[in-house]
Amino acid sequence: MQGSAQVTAPRAEEQRITISHAGYNRAWAVWIADRLEGYGWQVSFQRWDPPIETPLAEALSDLLLVEGRILVVLSDWYFKLGPRTDQEWNEALRTVVAPHSRRFAAVSVSTSPMPTASAAFGGTTELWGLGAREAERRLVRLVGAFDAHDPSLDTLAGVRGARFPMELPRVWGGVPRRNARFTGRERLLQEIHDQLQGAEPGAGVVTLLGLSGVGKTQAAAEYTHRFASSYDVVWWVAADQRGTLRQGLAELAPALGLSTGHEYGERLRAVGDALRRGDPHVRWLVVLDGADRPETIDDLVPSGPGHVLITSQNRDWDAYNTHLLSVPVYQREESVAFVRRRAPRIGRSDADLLAETLGDLPLALDQTAGWLNDSTMTVQEYVAMLRDDQDIEVGLRVAADFDTSYPTAFSILLNRLRETVPEAVELLRLCAFFAPGAIPVQLLREIPAERLPEQLVGLMSDPLRWNAATNRLVQYSVIQWDPPNAEDEPHAAGTIHLHRMVHQTVRSGMSETDREIFSRAVRHGLSAADPGTPTDTRNWPAYARIVPHLDSSGALHSRHTRVHRLIYHCLHYLYVAGEYTAGIHLVERAERAWRELFGEEHPLMSDLASYHASMLRAVGEYARTERINRGLLARMAAEGRAESLGALRVLEGLAADLRGLGRYQEALDASERVLAGNLDLIGEEDFRTLNARSNLAVTLRLLGEYRTALAEDRRTLQARRELMRARNSATLSSETAYALDLRLLGRYSEAQSLQEQSVEVHRAVLGVDHPQTLSAELNLALCLLRAGERPLAHDRLADLLERVERVLGERSPLTQQIATCYSFVLRAHGRLDLARTLGERTVRQYRQALGPDHPYTIGTLANHALVLRAAGEREEALDLNEQCLTRMTEAVGPNHPWRLGIALNLSADRNIAGDVESAAELSRDTARRAANNRGLGREHPLTLSCKVALATDLRNLRQRAEADKAEEDALSGLISTLGSQHVHTVSARARVRPFWDFEPLIT
Missing domain, CATH: 3.40.50.10140 (Toll/interleukin-1 receptor homology (TIR) domain)
Structure with missing residues (x-):
């Protein structure tokens, strides 16, 4: 003391x-x-x-x-x-x-x-x-x-424990103001507290589940305020859309004092890492409000020592490692207490009658009691109005005993507002043509004055009138209002939150003429907010704010060219941001709307189909996208546009489809035509030409032409670094492609050096879970593996597989690629059961998606044969590899590196089976083909591995002189290219027979 x-x-x-x-x-x-x-x-x-x-x-x-x-x-x-x-x-x-x-x-x-x-x-x-x-x-x-005789003290009870209630947590953001009328829910709040405080680190996630208007958000807000002293960080984020959730989480970075730039992805990554580590604060609470689509945001739910509280109407959260707590309507005594706090003039019996009429629904009670308190109307008169209404709109039935609906009850409130602050109702009608949930006020401000309904022009330009209208809407709980964060959003204007029930009710009560007026205004505002460059990651937050509102605004049914351009930009954003599922949903809705508006043959449909194909291709729907693109090319040819830039873009998509389907020579022909056409029409330095050159390199790589692919990728990388900024996503993609070529050529240290630096920039610019970042990290993990750092590669691949399954699902092409690589690393670590399970899964999914004769199906079967051999099932391994060699030869030809790798493995199987002459014959042929392969060359690790295998087989035939010569050449080459201490060199010196793992490549 x-x-x-x-x-x-x-x-x-x-x-x-x-x-x-x-x-x-x-x-x-x-x-x-x-x-x-x-x-x-x-x-x-x-x-x-x-x-x-x-x-x-x-x-x-x-x-x-x-x-x-x-x-x-x-x-x-x-x-x-x-x-x-x-x-x-x-x-x-x-x-x-x-x-x-x-x-x-x-x-x-x-x-x-x-x-x-x-x-x-x-x-x-x-x-x-x-x-x-x-x-x-x-x-x-x-x-x-x-x-106390001395009233002055410096310290009383010594070391501090619980936080003084007048002090907020050190970081506090986005939390709604505390509801001074909050009533009841004591048992629920205690359950939330007990579940979170009793959870193991990393498992503290609770979801409040309930219907619209039941008070999930209010309960979460009350928990946040009531238990704030338990936390150092409290951060509230709207989670109704993936884009707004990503933006809200990214904004936590400066609040935590994290050292990041202004890049969107960098902030998001830094926040995820800081929360996971509990650094700088272990005691944190993140609230995800309105998270009704768990399948789209589950990967964004923070993990670590802190707590996550989710509000949702979607019971599917039960499958996402969270504890569900149901939020029912009020118990009757809670309803009565709430009504009497909300409207002191209402007596107990009238409060009971009102609660019964409105089915104890908190939102309806809040709104209705609020204006009844200011009204001369009695509760009995109000209930009689509801009972006598013969034109009841379809909506939520708020009490079984009365023929009423929430829209009917809410219309009385709107009439009251219209009598006092009519502009508040007009503002509400405008908001109803944005999506329910979070509406950035900045989007309202983007609406040109000449496009606003006449009754709103003055409101938007007069802060006093604006405040009067919004305050009245907040007063009656019609909207929630979040002011802007002055530090992180210097140009923002706050956020209006509109409940789904309110949104639906307001829209349903409008005439067709008014709907068109208000929706047209919102469409103009969204178009005005379009940054115009969806490839720039700095613009992604803006697009994340726009995309949720396209449907509600009527943008998909617009005939305006500027709105069409906005939709294209949003689709492009969703594609480059890796939001493929959301992109497919948007493009399919747009196709339905435009087909109805313009007909199947309209040029707009062609452009939309190209976006649709790109999204589907990203999730592995190659056969479907081939049909789309061939149909588009046929239509363009019939219209005389076969040589246009538009046709070249479709042909480029077709080349990607063919690559995905394993038809590499056809893809090469198409890729070469695209590049030649772009060079002729727009020149070397246009970004479309660079894309075509990059795609040509992808095709060459799949054909095993690694050296030629390297030359094309080096040229593209240099041009993109000069013409685009170094942190541009296309430039970063070129870095990964170039590093991949280097690795496939055996230049492991060069590849690793380039990829390590590139991965850090990927994570900062695009975010830790962006598909392009995951691809870059996969290449880095394989660089580490080839460099002999197997434990580190294993850990990275395990982490990558968990992340990619969360982000893209189990069946995406990138997931399959990572799973294949992880399975052969597991085998190398001796974890045969898990390697076998994962390997069989990839074989099965490749067979289902691409067919039994696709190179990826055959290659993963060859990997499975290695697992069988390691498990002692040698005859089965031999038979399977014999089949794989025949089928891979038919698929890609006798000299492709994939076929040579399978031959390397098969020669070992034959040797083990005692067929040493056949093994030596196959090894000799494989070594010769590898040495003469222009994509590999005599010093390539695969070529040298084939020589090591040949030396083993020759030694078994007692042809020692030739064996020694082959071994000497192999060791000399390995020392020259990889170094004397590299794992491959050491293994060769110890006469450990090499093997080859099949690795699916990016298509």
Whole structure:
């Protein structure tokens, strides 16, 4: 203990103290308990929430049953739960507390006036508005644990424990204001707390599940405020759309003080890493509000030592490693208490009638009671209006006993608003043509004044009128309002949150003419907000804000050219951002709308089909995309556009389809035609020509022409670095392609050096889970593997497989590629069971997606043969490899590196089976073909491995001189190219027979 004052423990007979508090004031109770325990008190808690039917005097008398003293935390919440009147309280305090004043003490943590009989408590002190030290000084004096002759102290109870309730967590962002009318839910809030606090690190995820308007968001907000003292970081993010969730998480980076640039992906990656490590803060809470599509955002849910709270209507979260807690409608006593807090003029019986009519639905109660409190209409009159309405709109039935719907009840509120602040209703009608959920006000501000409905022009340009309208909508709980974060969003204008029920109800109540006026205005605003360059990652947050609103605005049914361009840009953004599933959904909806508007033969449909093909190709639908692209080429030829740039773009897509289908020679012909056409029409330095050259290199690589592919990729990389910024996604893609060529040529150290640096930039610019980043990290993992760092490669591949399955699913091409590589690394580590399971899965999925004769199906079968051999199933391995050699020869020819690799493995199987002459014959032929292969050459690791295998087979035939010569040549080549200590060199020197793993390549 420090300081000059003397602190004494309480007397033995008074060592126990019970803190009685309303749930709303839990943070105060925890802090008080923490302070008192520092002075030797034994503290227990009693949450004050007596049933409404229990007389107040009886409930207070029950407090006297505890041992020791009773400390009451006084606030408006303590007195008004129920709620109870001041008269009831004064009578109960005089009856129960006054005769036992020595056992009672009280602290006030509210600025609200207390009942006059509060003086009955033996001692009362005010803690609200004080600093932590002064509050503690008053507290210990109150309970008599402080023997102070010197009022000045520097330290009281020593090391701090619980956070002082007047202090916010160190990082606090996006959290809605605390609802001063929040009622009930005590059991739910305790369940949330118990589940999160009792979870193992990394498993603290709770999802609040319930229907629209049931109060999930309000419960999450109350938990956040009530338990804020448990956290150092509290961050609230709208999660109704993947783009807005990514943006909200990225904005946490500067709040955490993370050293990042302004790149979107870099911030997102840094936040994920910081939360996962618990650095700089272990105690964090992230709230994902309105997360109704778990399949699109599950990979973005933070993991680590902190907690995640999700609100959703979607029960599918049950499959995503989260604990579900259902949020029901209010219990009747909660409804009555809430209505009476919301509308003090409404009596208990009327509150019960209103709750029954509205089915105890919190949102409906909140909105209805709010304006009834200001209205002269009685509850009975209001209920009669609902009963007598013969034109009930289809909507949520809010009570089984009454023929009412939420839209009908809400229309009365709208009429009330229209009488008082008509501009608020017009603003609400405008918002109804954005998507429900988060609406960035900046998008509203982007609407040109000349395109706004006349009644809104003045509102948008007058801050006072704007504030009056939005404040009234907030007052009646029609919208929620989040102000902008001045530090992170200097140009932002805040966010309006519109509940789905409100959104649907407002739209359904509008005439067709008004719908067109308002939707046209929103479409103009979205078009004006289009940054215009979807390939620039700095523009991705803007597109993430726009995409959710295309449907609701009617943009997909617009005939305006500018809106069509916006849709193309959004599709391009979704493609380059790796959001393929969202892109497919958008393009399919656009196709349906445009087919109805313009017909199947309209030129717009051709462009849309190209985007559709790109999205489908990214998820491996090659046969389908080939049909699309061949149909487009036929149409263009019939229209005389066979040599146009548009036709070249479609032909480039067809080449990619053919690569995916394993028809590499056809793909090469198409790729060469595309490059030649682009050179002729637009020249060497256009980005489309560079794309064509890059795609040609991909085709050459699949054909085993590694040296030629390297030359094309080097040329493309140099041009992209000069013409585009170094951090451009296309430039980064070229870096990975060039590093891949280097690795396939055996230049492992060069490849690793380039790829390591490129991966860091990928993660910073595109984000840690972007498909292009995952591809770059895969190449780096394989560089590490070839360099002999097997444990590190194993760990990286394991992490990559988990991430890619979360982001793209189990069947995506990239997932299959990573799974194949991980399976052969598992085999090398001796984990044969897992290697076999994973390998068989990739074989099965390649066979289903691409057919039995695709090179990838055959190659993964060859890998499976290696697992069989390692497991001692040698005859099965031999038979399978014999089949694979024949089929791969038919698929890609006798000299392709893939065929040579299988031959290398098969020669070992034949040797093991005792067929040494056949093994030597195959080894000799394989070594000769590899040495003469222009894509490999005599110094390539595969060629040298074939020589090592040949030396083994010759030695078994007792042809020692030739064997020694082959071995000497192989060792000399390995030392020259890889070094004397490289794992391949060491293995060859130890006469360990080499093997080859098939690796699917990016198509």
